[in-house]
Amino acid sequence: MAQYATEALILSVRNWGEADKMVNFFSKEFGKIAAVAYGCRRPRSPLAGGMQVFSHLQLQVMGGNSLDTIKQCETKQTFKxxxxxxxxxxxxxxxxxxxxxxxxxxxxxxxxxxxxxxxxxxxxxxxxxxxxxxxxxxxxxxxxxxxxxxxxxxxxxxxxxxxxxxxxxxxxxxxxxxxxxxxxxxxxxxxxxxxxxxxxxxxxxxxxxxxxxxxxxxxxxxxxxxxxxxxxxxxxxxxxxxxxxxxxxx
Known part of the structure; x- marks a missing residue:
């Protein structure tokens, strides 16, 4: 599936498997998307800091048949x-x-x-x-x-x-x-x-x-x-x- 870039806000996050997270994000260009962030619960994962609810991110996402996969993220605002x-x-x-x-x-x-x-x-x-x-x-x-x-x-x-x-x-x-x-x-x-x-x-x-x-x-x-x-x-x-x-x- 094609990879795409989008600006997004994280709506909800839940743990999935041993080190992953299921993420619902709201994309400016594509609307509400369900995706998985593999390995993001590992301390050294480049996704670890971004996969937090309310975060404002720039994402690189790989499209999938049922779930997309978040490949990269750049934090724009954390809204800590x-x-x-x-x-x-x-x-x-x-x-x-x-x-x-x-x-x-x-x-x-x-x-x-x-x-x-x-x-x-x-x-x-x-x-x-x-x-x-x-x-x-x-x-x-x-x-x-x-x-x-x-x-x-x-x-x-x-x-x-x-x-x-x-x-x-x-x-x-x-x-x-x-x-x-x-x-x-x-x-x-x-x-x-x-x-x-x-x-x-x-x-x-x-x-x-x-x-x-x-x-x-x-x-x-x-x-x-x-x-x-x-x-x-x-x-x-x-x-x-x-x-x-x-x-x-x-």
Whole structure:
């Protein structure tokens, strides 16, 4: 099979065999790829330092029928702080798991790649909870799972008041079209989601949000991801152990 070069972010890593690792990486040019790094757990392996989750690498990869093989790597950024700060690590793990779950194999998603790289760079500079939340909602936009926050997804009526959110229909519903069980969806939630979606990742603006709205918008994202994936995200167990902040400033 042909060998190729690509810029990539490491999404997940697990030990395999006596000295190898199974690696899921997200390539700027080729999307999500499963590969094996032979011998990388040996101390003298040139791959040893690079095969760490969250690493930003330049890779030389040999294509395979089912699994590719990582032949060489050059470290561009280690994002060491993501592994040393519990908050950053938890929310970075959440994002990498979301990307792992919603992105198909070998399907280029350059916008998601750039988003993930920007998020990794911001985690240690801004509140990691807000960074992950903004990136999570943006990933829904890029993958076609974006909910409708403006019109009732049943009757099409524009909604300018507090309303309800339907997981099964993928958006807000009016009073007449609401279903049970129902999720309350306030205008404050919509305004906050729109702020997150409009975040300038190069020069992120500062804003504040009440703890109540933050938790509601966060829970909505988690519930919606659970619904579309048909399973809970494993990284949430770690996040749920972190202290909730009553008010968060970027």
């Amino acid at each position: 702080q993501l592994r040393e700060n519990l908050d950053c690590m938890a929310y970075a793990a959440f994002l990498t798991e979301v990307v792992n779950e919603v992105c198909p194999e070998r399907h280029p998603e350059p916008h998601i790649y750039d988003l993930l790289l920007n998020a990794f760079q911001l985690f240690s500079k801004r509140n990691p909870r807000l960074v992950a939340l903004a990136a999570g909602y943006r990933i829904l936009e890029y993958t076609g799972y974006q909910p409708n926050y403006e019109q009732c997804v049943v009757c099409g009526k524009h909604i300018a008041t507090d309303s309800f959110f339907s997981l099964s229909k993928g958006g807000i519903v009016c009073e007449a079209c609401k279903e049970l069980p129902q999720i309350s969806f306030s205008l404050k939630m919509r305004d906050f989601i729109n702020q997150l979606l409009a975040l300038n990742w190069e020069e992120p603006q500062s804003f504040s949000v009440s703890g109540a709205v933050l938790m509601q918008v966060e829970k909505l994202l988690i519930d919606y991801l659970h619904f579309i994936l048909e399973k809970p995200l494993k990284s949430l167990e770690f996040i749920q152990q972190l202290a909730e902040l009553p008010k968060v400033h970027t």
